[in-house]
Every structure is written in C-alpha cells, then in structure tokens.
Amino acid sequence: MRMPEPDGAVIARKRAIVETLRTLVPGPGGVIFDEDELRAYETDGLTAYRQIPMIVVLPSSTAEVSAVLRYCHDEGIKIVPRGAGTGLSGGALPLADGITLGLSKLNRILEVDYPNRCVVTQPGVTNLGITRAVEAEGFYYAPDPSSQIACSIGGNIAENSGGVHCLKYGLTTNNVLGVEFVLMDGTVVRFGGKHLDAEGYDLLGVVTGSEGLLGIVTEVTVRILRKPATARALLLGFPSSEQAGDCVAEIIAAGIIPGGMEMMDKPAIHATEAFVHAGYPLDVEALLIVELDGPEAEVEHLIERVDAIARQQGATYHRASAGEAEREAFWSGRKNAFPAVGRISPDYLCMDGTIPRNRLPEVLARMREMSERYGLRVANVFHAGDGNLHPLILYDANKPDELARTEAFGAEILKLCVEVGGVLTGEHGVGVEKRDLMGAMFDETDLKQQQRLKCAFDPDQLLNPGKVFPQLHRCAELGRLHVHHGKLPFPDLPRF
Amino acid sequence: MSDSWKPTDDAQVLEAVAWASAEEVPLEIVGQGSKRSFGRPLQCERDLDLSGLSGITLYEPGELVLSAKAGTALSEIRAALEDARQELAFEPPDLAPFFGRPAGAGTLGGTIAANLSGPRRINAGAARDHFLGFQAVSGRGERFKSGGRVMKNVTGYDLPKLLAGSFGTLAVMTDVTVKVLPAPEKQRTVLLFGLDDAAAVAALSAALGSPHEVSGAAHLPAAVAAGSSVDFVAGAGTAVTAIRLEGHGPSVEARCAALREALAAGGPAAAAQEELHSQRSRTLWREIAELAPFVVRPELAVWRISVAPSEGPKVAATLADLPEMLHYFDWGGGLLWLGTAAGGTAEEVRVRGAVATVGGHATLLRAPARVRLAVPVFQPLDAARAALSRRVKEGFDPRRILNPGRMVPEL
Incomplete structure (x- = not known):
C-alpha cells in the first residue's frame, strides 16, 4: 500500500516534538514514543497493513486534544486519529512521520437523560458501554457493529458504523444527535445537541463517516431507544440463494421490516455450525435468520406471516425460536461467522460491499466463478435486509503471493458490487483498504468535490492523509476555477 | 421580474x-x-x-x-x-x-x-x-x-x-x-385532555420512553385545539395531547390498549382519554404537520423552534407575552411552533434569547419579506x-x- 512519503525533517525533530507534547498532555502515559510501546499501535482491525507511528499521544480532555492539534497544525505535523483500533479498513493505520492521537482516555459517560432519551458521552466509551449504562431502565443504543464489545462510539462516528439491525433502526448517522468536534487548527465546535435537525448546513451529518479526515470527536450525544418488548427469530433454510433472496423481497413487499434479516451461504453455514453448533441445517444452500421485534402481539402475528411467506418461497427448513436461549443460539452462529471462518483457514479477508438485493444470485454466481479462477475459497454472510454483503476470502499469508491474489479477488468483488448498482463499502469504511478502488465508483470530478469539503475543514491536509482518496490534491489547486466564458447558453432552452 | x-x-x-x-x-x-x-x-x-x-x-x-x-x-x-x-x-x-x-x-x-x-x-x-x-x-x-x-x-x-x-x-x-x-397498515391516536404544557410534555416523554413505538407526539393548547376539524379535538374545550401509534393491525390495537393503561396509571391523564381511529387520526396529524393553525392566521409570523423536548414548555412560557402568541408542540415537545404578530427585531431578540438559554435553534419560517430581510431567518x-x-x-x-x-x- 502506497502511503504519502514520510517527511524526514519531521522525523528528525521527534525528540523536540515529544518534549512539547509532554507539556501539552502532562498526565502519566499521555505521550508514547518508545519503539516497543509504539508497536501496540502499528495496526488496527485490518492487520495486513502495519506501520509503527512516530509518536502516540493519549489526551485526557478536549482542551488537550485542542492543544495537540493546534500545535501540530502550526508545526505541519500529521495526525492519525484512533478510537479502539477495531476498524476493518485501515483507517487508523499509522504514519511513520505522524502522531497517532488515541481517544482511549476519554472514556466516561457524562450524562444519561431519560426524559429526552439521549446519552452524552466521551468518545472512548464502547458502543456496548452505552447500552450497559441504560439497560437497567429498559433502554439501549441501536447500532450494533459486531465489534460492539470493543469498538468506541467515537470510532463509530468516524466510520458511520452499522450492524445487523440497520434496516429498521438505521446506521450511526441516524442515531447521533450531536458532537463536540475539534478542528485541525484546534478550534472546538459543536454540531447538534439534544435537539433535532441542523440550524445551518448539516455538518454533523458530514463529519459522521468522515473517517478521521475532518476533525476529532471529543464528545457525543446519541439517542437511546426503549428495548422492544420481545424478539423472536426464525431460522429458514432454502435449496438455493435465489429462493432465499426472493423470500426476503416477499417479506418486504408484504410491508414487514424485520429487526434483523441475515443470510449465510453454504460455506458460511458449515464453518459456523462446526464452530458453535448452533443447530443450523447443513443440507441447505442458503440460510436466513429473520428476527421480528416489538410488542408481543406484533411479533406473534408477524412470525406467522413470515413463516407462511417462507413456505411459499420453498423453504425446506424452518424453525421459530421458542425462547430467548434459542433465539440467541440462532444468532450465535451468525455472530461468530468471522472467527468460525478464521478456524478453517489460517487467514481471511473480510469484504464489505453493498448491492441492490435482487442482484444477489448473479453476484454469488460470479463470485463462485472468481473463487475458482483465483483458487481461493469464499464464504458469504449477508445483511439481507439492506444488501450489505460480507464475503470472507480464505487464504494463507505464509504462502507466497496468496495475500496479493486475495486482494485482487477482493477488489474484483467490490468492482462487481459497483457494476450491479451497489457501492464499495456498506459499513467498514474506505480507509486504506478501498482507497485505490474509489475510481470504480466515482469519477475525478466527484472525488475532487469531496476533497473540497476536506479543504474546508483541514486546508493543509494534515488529518489522516493517505486514507479514503487515491490521489491527494493541494487545496489551492482544488479551489481553482476554470472559467470558460461563452454565449448565453442554448437558445433552445425554454425561457419564460 | x-x-x-x-x-x-x-x-x-x-x-x-x-x-x-x-x-x-x-x-x-x-x-x-x-x-x-x-x-x-x-x-x-x-x-x-x-x-x-x-x-x-x-x-x-x-x-x-x-x-x-x-x-x-x-x-x-x-x-x-x-x-x-x-x-x-x-x-x-x-x-x-x-x-x-x-x-x-x-x-x-x-x-x-x-x-x-x-x-x-x-x-x-x-x-x-x-x-x-x-x-x-x-x-x-x-x-x-x-x-x-x-x-x-x-x-x-x-x-x-x-x-x-x-x-x-x-x-x-x-x-x-x-x-x-x-x-403502516393501521393507526390510532390516544388523546389526553386538559393538560398544561409541562404536564403534557411529561406525558409525551413517558409515552416516547415506553416500548409502544410512538410515531407522533404532539400537544395542542386549548386555543389551537379549538380550531381543529376533528370533532373530538375541537369539542374538547381544553388542551389536547395526542399520541399516535402505527403499524400492523394487531400490534396497534395491543399497543394502544397498553399505552392507555400505562398513561391512566400515571396520574391526572387518567380521567380524560379518547381514542381516534383511522380517518380522524390521519386528519389530526395532517393538521399538525401542515401547520393548519397558522394557515388560517396568515397575518402571523411563524417560528419553528427546535430544542430538547423537556425544554419546549419553558421556552413557550418565556415567550407567552409576545403579541398574539399562538403555539403548539410536536416531536414530544422538542418542536415548538410559535406564531406572533409579524413585528420584527424585538420578537426575534426575544425568541432567540429564549432558545439561547436552553440550546437549540429557531427559524423564522414565515414572515413578510421586509421582516425576513431585517432579521436573520435561520439561527445565527x-x-x-x-x-x-x-x-x-x-x-x-x-x-x-x-x-x-x-x-x-x-x-
């Protein structure tokens, strides 16, 4: 992976930079510069890429974050923000000449406000930590990425994280009410709050999912929901992925939006069943988990309707969870799909495209063809409700050229997603992983317009350079307007 | 031109x-x-x-x-x-x-x-x-x-x-x-009668914090309720608080019953409840959404004020003495629609001042052009x-x- 050329002059000043940072972040363990300690930060959830950062700084307050950024802004030093380091696209991959700024010490929940149904928290609190803080009162925070036990809410905002309940409850962006945000020059701004809607441009919406390129989140307000009264899941097996896909479409056409709707293909079913013994049928080509949540009357009513639809669509296996233990068992396989695949293969690469759901059979067929051509196995788990596909490519990093072949296979899958009307990434982010594929989805004008937004926040491009955009342009160049004076346009344009 | x-x-x-x-x-x-x-x-x-x-x-x-x-x-x-x-x-x-x-x-x-x-x-x-x-x-x-x-x-x-x-x-x-x-297949609206702004928003907050999936939560003070074309609302002769439930048939019926029970157990709302079904419910929410109380008062300037729901009643109380003030709440109290005689800077200072104390924003949604030129329409x-x-x-x-x-x- 080609990253921006490290600036030797900055690296040469490391000692002086460390001394200054120690005055800005004076607490114990606030500045890390020893090679051995730095190694803990060399990668995130995308472990194929590693780089030891020049320095790691762990501020304990908004004021410290602001001071560090202002200093780095004035000195022209690059910053890589880092939450819990669980991201899957390499968004927190360090730079040899950059400071990794970790938010792990900002780990307190500041306020739980039930009358207004929101929680105000520091960014280092885990996703699950928010739910834990409110579950005694029957509330929860809806987005549930599979790393929720470890991933931080600040990182969720940077990545606009999803989860298995997005179809009904939305992504992070639909559940965040406000942030405190520090710009690269140290300015502290607030977008949103406990109220709804933006008063000017929706900058909260813009910074959500901006992958650490626009600023650093130092405080978050999220909305919390009352836990549904009950939830039941159906396990449905089909002789073909087409039938499973049709079943999903029929459920939605019947006006039913399940809380969760997951599909697994045969390799994924077999890998997970061998690992967790969830009781999955092994003689089906595709397995659906459909979860209905809400009031008991609703769930009972819809379970029957969904089951009837599944029978019409040729389901050969169907089983409704009888109690909470069985519902959790149904999910245990799906939730352990990644480690299960990790058990049958030395390494795997998790892809993250989204497709229009009705193109699934075609995408799966072409993926099988690619799998043969590349000589690499692939297992598929799929957020069937929203079209988010996670192909897991199995490989062995110790075999020469397998990683390179795996990456080529992955890139071809993502290009296929775009070709059928989908996108490169549904919830993992672009980071470094998909950076060089951006051209498959966007043309040069699209990308330059996005980078002009970056220029509004960080004109010197010191925040997380080398991520998301395949090519860096100077803001002065991006701002230039190429004017072609001409006649009044088209005489044929209707005028009134 | x-x-x-x-x-x-x-x-x-x-x-x-x-x-x-x-x-x-x-x-x-x-x-x-x-x-x-x-x-x-x-x-x-x-x-x-x-x-x-x-x-x-x-x-x-x-x-x-x-x-x-x-x-x-x-x-x-x-x-x-x-x-x-x-x-x-x-x-x-x-x-x-x-x-x-x-x-x-x-x-x-x-x-x-x-x-x-x-x-x-x-x-x-x-x-x-x-x-x-x-x-x-x-x-x-x-x-x-x-x-x-x-x-x-x-x-x-x-x-x-x-x-x-x-x-x-x-x-x-x-x-x-x-x-x-x-x-949604079906909708019903539970009405509560006679609550003041603060009690109404508290009731709405309880409903929104319940597991009954409320999809509309509004409060119409008596002056606004009286103008509704829905008989149960206009005829109440008092303030009306409305809570909407939507979804699949059996679910809406069950939630409606459970919500009414919960609200009744919660205090003063017990004595005065009503329930609107399909057409009446739809009409009421259309009036709320489309600012019907202000459609018939075209001379009023109208502010759209977004604050934390629990702050809505305080903002309204602070502004109660504005000339010809007429108001109601949506979004569980977090959206305050406020009409006042189309003055200008003096009203703007009052409205924005009230919002500033609690956080949020106020937009001057409707006013004569001269007013919209003179005062900031969007929250500065x-x-x-x-x-x-x-x-x-x-x-x-x-x-x-x-x-x-x-x-x-x-x-």
Missing part, C-alpha cells in the same frame, strides 16, 4: 449553471415555488426553474428505493408509492397552503433541499435520513454525484447529508434517490461554525451564484 430558465434535461442545467458561474450571474433555484418565501428574500437576475426536470426514473418497492428527477412533483411520488402501499416515512408536510399557495404543490428536490419532515421525524428520522444519493451541478458548473441507491453506504463523505437542508446554496440537484418504506451561527460554513460554500459555489443569501447573507 427576473428572467427564468426552464431546463428539461441535465445537460441544460449544466450549461445554465456553467454560464452563470462564468459570468457571475446569481440564480434563484426553484422547483414549483411552494416554499419560495421560506428563507431570506432573494434578488437574482435569473431563476432556474427545475419543474421541467421531472419523472420517476427508478422505483423498486422490494428494494425500498426510489429515484426521480429533482423537479418531480411530490404528489406524483406519493401516488406511485401509494400504489405499492409504501410511503416516504419522514412524512414530508405539504406546506404550500401555509405559504399561501395551492395545496399539493412542491417537488421532491425542494423537500430535500429544505430537509422538511413531519411528526414521524421523532422515530423515523428526517428527510436527510432517507436521502441516499444524488447527481447535481455545483456552483462551479461541474456535474458530480454522491451516495448511491443502496441504504447502507459509507463510501466517501456523506454529501447527501450536506445537501439536505442547504436550500440550494451549494449545488443544483438534478437526480435524487430516497429510501422508501411500507406504509457562532463564529467557528459560520467560518466553516463559508469555507464549505466556497468549495461548492465559490462565486456565490446559487441562491446567494437565501440562508444567511454570506452563504
């Missing part, structure tokens, strides 16, 4: 904007003009009328997605969705009558550009939450796109969020894609956000040719 262009395809939009950019000629971007008097008055040499850029280009009910040209009439979108028993879940209100225009006017692009949402915003989200992707022409005179047609997408910056609510000041959208959802931003907004504008429309000054003078 300004000169008007009415392009019928994307190439013509591009040509018009590129020319305007080169010649630095400001354009007023217009759909059907239903919300034209929302925002600061514009004085542009030319209008760019997008109502000719019309038609649904993709609608796949099973995929919950619809794409259309930006100038497509909202009425056409609604009709197509109704045929498949679907809808725009953010419940875009028809504000045309409120702005003194014929009912039913308005385009999909205009709805998104103003980020307009109805009562269901509290649980279904705003227009911006359903806006998946677009094609547009920037003020630089360049075509670009962002987002997509799938609902789970984090590829690049979320520019649809930026364009939603930007009032045409950044780019001219030509094509938009939105998420659509099944329309602090220095840091104002500077950031100017730089964002600079990146999209450096020559300020698109709706210049519609939101604030410098954008």
Whole structure:
C-alpha cells in the first residue's frame, strides 16, 4: 500500500516534538514514543497493513486534544486519529512521520437523560458501554457493529458504523444527535445537541463517516431507544440463494421490516455450525435468520406471516425460536461467522460491499466463478435486509503471493458490487483498504468535490492523509476555477 | 421580474449553471415555488426553474428505493408509492397552503433541499435520513454525484447529508434517490385532555420512553385545539395531547390498549382519554404537520423552534407575552411552533434569547419579506461554525451564484 512519503525533517525533530507534547498532555502515559510501546499501535482491525507511528499521544480532555492539534497544525505535523483500533479498513493505520492521537482516555459517560432519551458521552466509551449504562431502565443504543464489545462510539462516528439491525433502526448517522468536534487548527465546535435537525448546513451529518479526515470527536450525544418488548427469530433454510433472496423481497413487499434479516451461504453455514453448533441445517444452500421485534402481539402475528411467506418461497427448513436461549443460539452462529471462518483457514479477508438485493444470485454466481479462477475459497454472510454483503476470502499469508491474489479477488468483488448498482463499502469504511478502488465508483470530478469539503475543514491536509482518496490534491489547486466564458447558453432552452 | 430558465434535461442545467458561474450571474433555484418565501428574500437576475426536470426514473418497492428527477412533483411520488402501499416515512408536510399557495404543490428536490419532515421525524428520522444519493451541478458548473441507491453506504463523505437542508446554496440537484418504506397498515391516536404544557410534555416523554413505538407526539393548547376539524379535538374545550401509534393491525390495537393503561396509571391523564381511529387520526396529524393553525392566521409570523423536548414548555412560557402568541408542540415537545404578530427585531431578540438559554435553534419560517430581510431567518451561527460554513460554500459555489443569501447573507 502506497502511503504519502514520510517527511524526514519531521522525523528528525521527534525528540523536540515529544518534549512539547509532554507539556501539552502532562498526565502519566499521555505521550508514547518508545519503539516497543509504539508497536501496540502499528495496526488496527485490518492487520495486513502495519506501520509503527512516530509518536502516540493519549489526551485526557478536549482542551488537550485542542492543544495537540493546534500545535501540530502550526508545526505541519500529521495526525492519525484512533478510537479502539477495531476498524476493518485501515483507517487508523499509522504514519511513520505522524502522531497517532488515541481517544482511549476519554472514556466516561457524562450524562444519561431519560426524559429526552439521549446519552452524552466521551468518545472512548464502547458502543456496548452505552447500552450497559441504560439497560437497567429498559433502554439501549441501536447500532450494533459486531465489534460492539470493543469498538468506541467515537470510532463509530468516524466510520458511520452499522450492524445487523440497520434496516429498521438505521446506521450511526441516524442515531447521533450531536458532537463536540475539534478542528485541525484546534478550534472546538459543536454540531447538534439534544435537539433535532441542523440550524445551518448539516455538518454533523458530514463529519459522521468522515473517517478521521475532518476533525476529532471529543464528545457525543446519541439517542437511546426503549428495548422492544420481545424478539423472536426464525431460522429458514432454502435449496438455493435465489429462493432465499426472493423470500426476503416477499417479506418486504408484504410491508414487514424485520429487526434483523441475515443470510449465510453454504460455506458460511458449515464453518459456523462446526464452530458453535448452533443447530443450523447443513443440507441447505442458503440460510436466513429473520428476527421480528416489538410488542408481543406484533411479533406473534408477524412470525406467522413470515413463516407462511417462507413456505411459499420453498423453504425446506424452518424453525421459530421458542425462547430467548434459542433465539440467541440462532444468532450465535451468525455472530461468530468471522472467527468460525478464521478456524478453517489460517487467514481471511473480510469484504464489505453493498448491492441492490435482487442482484444477489448473479453476484454469488460470479463470485463462485472468481473463487475458482483465483483458487481461493469464499464464504458469504449477508445483511439481507439492506444488501450489505460480507464475503470472507480464505487464504494463507505464509504462502507466497496468496495475500496479493486475495486482494485482487477482493477488489474484483467490490468492482462487481459497483457494476450491479451497489457501492464499495456498506459499513467498514474506505480507509486504506478501498482507497485505490474509489475510481470504480466515482469519477475525478466527484472525488475532487469531496476533497473540497476536506479543504474546508483541514486546508493543509494534515488529518489522516493517505486514507479514503487515491490521489491527494493541494487545496489551492482544488479551489481553482476554470472559467470558460461563452454565449448565453442554448437558445433552445425554454425561457419564460 | 427576473428572467427564468426552464431546463428539461441535465445537460441544460449544466450549461445554465456553467454560464452563470462564468459570468457571475446569481440564480434563484426553484422547483414549483411552494416554499419560495421560506428563507431570506432573494434578488437574482435569473431563476432556474427545475419543474421541467421531472419523472420517476427508478422505483423498486422490494428494494425500498426510489429515484426521480429533482423537479418531480411530490404528489406524483406519493401516488406511485401509494400504489405499492409504501410511503416516504419522514412524512414530508405539504406546506404550500401555509405559504399561501395551492395545496399539493412542491417537488421532491425542494423537500430535500429544505430537509422538511413531519411528526414521524421523532422515530423515523428526517428527510436527510432517507436521502441516499444524488447527481447535481455545483456552483462551479461541474456535474458530480454522491451516495448511491443502496441504504447502507459509507463510501466517501456523506454529501447527501450536506445537501439536505442547504436550500440550494451549494449545488443544483438534478437526480435524487430516497429510501422508501411500507406504509403502516393501521393507526390510532390516544388523546389526553386538559393538560398544561409541562404536564403534557411529561406525558409525551413517558409515552416516547415506553416500548409502544410512538410515531407522533404532539400537544395542542386549548386555543389551537379549538380550531381543529376533528370533532373530538375541537369539542374538547381544553388542551389536547395526542399520541399516535402505527403499524400492523394487531400490534396497534395491543399497543394502544397498553399505552392507555400505562398513561391512566400515571396520574391526572387518567380521567380524560379518547381514542381516534383511522380517518380522524390521519386528519389530526395532517393538521399538525401542515401547520393548519397558522394557515388560517396568515397575518402571523411563524417560528419553528427546535430544542430538547423537556425544554419546549419553558421556552413557550418565556415567550407567552409576545403579541398574539399562538403555539403548539410536536416531536414530544422538542418542536415548538410559535406564531406572533409579524413585528420584527424585538420578537426575534426575544425568541432567540429564549432558545439561547436552553440550546437549540429557531427559524423564522414565515414572515413578510421586509421582516425576513431585517432579521436573520435561520439561527445565527457562532463564529467557528459560520467560518466553516463559508469555507464549505466556497468549495461548492465559490462565486456565490446559487441562491446567494437565501440562508444567511454570506452563504
């Protein structure tokens, strides 16, 4: 992976930079510069890429974050923000000449406000930590990425994280009410709050999912929901992925939006069943988990309707969870799909495209063809409700050229997603992983317009350079307007 | 009278904007003009009328997605969705009558550009939450796109969020894609009578914090309730608090019963409850969404005030002595609609002062043009956000040719 050329002059000043940072972040363990300690930060959830950062700084307050950024802004030093380091696209991959700024010490929940149904928290609190803080009162925070036990809410905002309940409850962006945000020059701004809607441009919406390129989140307000009264899941097996896909479409056409709707293909079913013994049928080509949540009357009513639809669509296996233990068992396989695949293969690469759901059979067929051509196995788990596909490519990093072949296979899958009307990434982010594929989805004008937004926040491009955009342009160049004076346009344009 | 262009395809939009950019000629971007008097008055040499850029280009009910040209009439979108028993879940209100225009006017692009949402915003989200992707022409005179047609997408910056609510000041959208959802089978509304603002918002908060999936939570003080066309509301002779439940038949019935029981156990609401079914319920929520109490009072200036729900009653109380003050609450108390005699700066100072003490924002949704020129229509931003907004504008429309000054003078 080609990253921006490290600036030797900055690296040469490391000692002086460390001394200054120690005055800005004076607490114990606030500045890390020893090679051995730095190694803990060399990668995130995308472990194929590693780089030891020049320095790691762990501020304990908004004021410290602001001071560090202002200093780095004035000195022209690059910053890589880092939450819990669980991201899957390499968004927190360090730079040899950059400071990794970790938010792990900002780990307190500041306020739980039930009358207004929101929680105000520091960014280092885990996703699950928010739910834990409110579950005694029957509330929860809806987005549930599979790393929720470890991933931080600040990182969720940077990545606009999803989860298995997005179809009904939305992504992070639909559940965040406000942030405190520090710009690269140290300015502290607030977008949103406990109220709804933006008063000017929706900058909260813009910074959500901006992958650490626009600023650093130092405080978050999220909305919390009352836990549904009950939830039941159906396990449905089909002789073909087409039938499973049709079943999903029929459920939605019947006006039913399940809380969760997951599909697994045969390799994924077999890998997970061998690992967790969830009781999955092994003689089906595709397995659906459909979860209905809400009031008991609703769930009972819809379970029957969904089951009837599944029978019409040729389901050969169907089983409704009888109690909470069985519902959790149904999910245990799906939730352990990644480690299960990790058990049958030395390494795997998790892809993250989204497709229009009705193109699934075609995408799966072409993926099988690619799998043969590349000589690499692939297992598929799929957020069937929203079209988010996670192909897991199995490989062995110790075999020469397998990683390179795996990456080529992955890139071809993502290009296929775009070709059928989908996108490169549904919830993992672009980071470094998909950076060089951006051209498959966007043309040069699209990308330059996005980078002009970056220029509004960080004109010197010191925040997380080398991520998301395949090519860096100077803001002065991006701002230039190429004017072609001409006649009044088209005489044929209707005028009134 | 300004000169008007009415392009019928994307190439013509591009040509018009590129020319305007080169010649630095400001354009007023217009759909059907239903919300034209929302925002600061514009004085542009030319209008760019997008109502000719019309038609649904993709609608796949099973995929919950619809794409259309930006100038497509909202009425056409609604009709197509109704045929498949679907809808725009953010419940875009028809504000045309409120702005003194014929009912039913308005385009999909205009709805998104103003980020307009109805009562269901509290649980279904705003227009911006359903806006998946677009094609547009920037003020630089360049075509670009962002987002997509799938609902789970984090590829690049979320520019649809930026364009939603930007009032045409950044780019001219030509094509938009939105998420659509099944329309609820059934709805019921529980009414509580005689509560004051604070008690009502407390009851709404309890309902919204219950597991009964409330999709509408409004409070109409007596003066507003009296004007409703729904008999149970108008005839109450007192304040009416309304809580809507929607969804599948058996679910709505069960939740309605459970909610009534819970509310009755909660205190004074016990004595006075009523229940509205289908048509009456729909009518009431349409009145709430479409600002019916102010449609019949066209002389009033109307403020849209968004605060934390629990702060709504305090703000209303602080402003109770404004001349001819008339108000009601939506969004569980977090959205305060407030009408007052169309004065000007004095009222603005009062309203913004009240909001400043609790956090949130106030928008002057309707007022005579002279007032909208004299006082900030949108909530003034602090220095840091104002500077950031100017730089964002600079990146999209450096020559300020698109709706210049519609939101604030410098954008």
